[in-house]
Amino acid sequence: MPDADSTTQPSRFDVDGVGLAYEEAGAGAATPLVFIHGWTANRHRWDHQFEHFAKSRRVLRLDLRGHGESDTPTERYSIDGLAADVRRLLDDRGIERFIPIGHSMGGMIAQTLTLAQPERVERLVLVGSVSQMVYSRSRGLVMAASKSVPYNTFVAINIQRAFKRGYPKELIRKYIADSQATPRHVVMSCYDAMREFDVLDRVREIQVPVLIVHGRHDIQFPPAQAERIAANCANATVKILDTGHECPIENPGAVTEAIETFLAAP
Template structure:
């Protein structure tokens, strides 16, 4: 299925499960398959909605400026196409940055908000080191470096793949660049105190890709937000530590529904 945005871009989206709608937002330069390893955790309870960011998957790939507020507008186009007034929203990594803007710009569309392994942006948040940036820029090492930032060595030793967090291999190079700039320019700091949706923030304690200090920073900035840390987890806490992380999300969403 595709939704059409106000600028005419077609955004591919996927719907599975039944119940209250839950939008799942993937990381930078990834499509909806980011959620494939754990989507079943939520399908039994919610009508899960994923999408391919513009530039990825089956969505259009315009060569123009992308931004996290613009990606949030694309999510609204998907909700509109489905006839949904609102939904729960769970965004991880860049998806968490987009989810911030969704709750800031379109508060009436977000029932409850989960922000995973994300930050308010470079201007006020904690960024990865220059050493990590240099390692990721090396095409001979980038995939392995990224995997080691995502998962613990023990997990990688026992799980040879396939992996779902290394980016959409079909993306044109210009779209990858557009995604990188959009994520790097994210700055939701001034808008965070306006978020009204109940908010849970999740982060792995051993995440240095998006440093864990961002979790409490966001929790302190968003009214009533609460941060939970997943002990021993790296950036892909939601996958490797799914039994802990998915349960935390489901418990939070159930409590948020009970309050409405």
């Protein structure tokens, strides 16, 4: 969801006839960072972090298949498929070793990339994400009810809940409108893909350092789910922020600082 002043034109990459929009910037010897957005969002979720880290290292971000300025094929979407798109893009750009940074569904994709090719991942950053989709009773009731209402209402209900209470309503309305622009078949298929996602019994295989950033007021994925990931990881650090689910835009500076501190650690 772009900032009002964002005018960057993305590059294009073709994956078997499906065009993906992406941006690449920065340079340096440090391992490249790859920013992966979440459900109904786009690459601009990472505006603050992308611009900050591009000053010191190579960074890449993309609009996932079906989102933002990428193509929106009518098909069944899956976390594995979205991860394969990211991997193809990295291969095309000559990025062998990288640090995936994923928000929400993007964190699921980041975990999938890490588990599939652990030798390519130096560190892993998960922001407002989970290793297993588990709903509280209230969350389940909201999802069941929202799926029976018109599409735009379904999206609005879920995006509204993603922000900590008190976040400016006019900004939330902009994010809702942008999410509603994501085609219905993409939103619903990705929603089903997230429901099926479960690698909790495999995260112990991840041996690289892991940073888990989570909002204290996240009711989409309550903080206890972040602690479940950490409990199963060999080397995980948890950073809890005073935000809802949308950490990268609710408090972008805090997310950037947490990532920078993590990258600087031995």
